[in-house]
Amino acid sequence: xxxxDYSTLKKGGFMRQKQKNNFSLRLQVxxxxxxxxxxxxxxxxxxxxxxxxxxxxxxxxxxIPFIKLENIDEVxxxxxxxxxxxxxxxxxxxxxxxxxxxxxxxxxxxxxxNIAKKLNDRYFGRELPHxxxxxxxxxxxxxxxxxxxxxxxxxxxDVK
Numbered sequence: 001x002x003x004x005d006y007s008t009l010k011k012g013g014f015m016r017q018k019q020k021n022n023f024s025l026r027l028q029v030x031x032x033x034x035x036x037x038x039x040x041x042x043x044x045x046x047x048x049x050x051x052x053x054x055x056x057x058x059x060x061x062x063x064i065p066f067i068k069l070e071n072i073d074e075v076x077x078x079x080x081x082x083x084x085x086x087x088x089x090x091x092x093x094x095x096x097x098x099x100x101x102x103x104x105x106x107x108x109x110x111x112x113x114n115i116a117k118k119l120n121d122r123y124f125g126r127e128l129p130h131x132x133x134x135x136x137x138x139x140x141x142x143x144x145x146x147x148x149x150x151x152x153x154x155x156x157x158d159v160k
Contacts, residue, residue: 010089011088011090011092013025013026013086013089022065022066022068023065024063024064024066025063025064025075026061026088027042027087028084028120029062030095030096031096031097031098031120033113038082038083041079042054044082045079048078049067049068050064051065051066059097061095088124088125092127092131095120096117096123097134097144098112098137098138098144102138105138107140108139109139110138119136132150134150135153137155139156139157
C-alpha cells in the first residue's frame with residue numbers, strides 16, 4: 001500500500017503478517033502482569049478487530065494478530081481505554097520481563113515487579129543498535145532465566 005510507513009508501524013509494535021494489510025500488534029506487558037480490566041479490553045479488541053484470539057509470546061507478551069491496516073488508529077484508541085499500550089519491535093529496549101517475586105512467591109527474595117516497572121519506565125523503547133532485553137528473577141530457582149537477557153537481575157539471600 002503506497003504511503004504506508006511500515007518502519008514506524010513496526011517501531012510502534014505493529015508487525016506485518018504474510019496476509020496483505022494485516023498486522024500482529026505486540027502489547028506492552030511489564031513484568032508479565034495484566035489486570036483483569038486489561039484482559040477484558042484485549043479480548044474485546046481481539047474479537048472486534050482481530051480474529052478473536054491472542055498469542056502469548058515467549059517473553060511474557062501478548063500479540064493480537066489480524067489487525068487490519070485501516071483499523072490501526074482505532075485499535076490504539078480502544079486499547080488505551082483499557083490502559084493497554086503497544087509494545088515495540090526492532091532495535092530498541094523491549095518490555096521488561098519478571099517473575100512474580102517476593103510479593104507472591106515463597107522463594108522470592110526481591111520485589112521483581114517493582115524493579116521491572118522502574119526499569120521499564122526508564123528504558124522502554126529506547127533506540128539501540130539491536131534489540132535489548134531486561135529480565136528480573138526473584139531467586140536462585142531462576143524461573144525467568146536471567147542469563148538469557150542482555151541484563152539479568154537475580155534476587156539472592158545473604159545468610160551470614
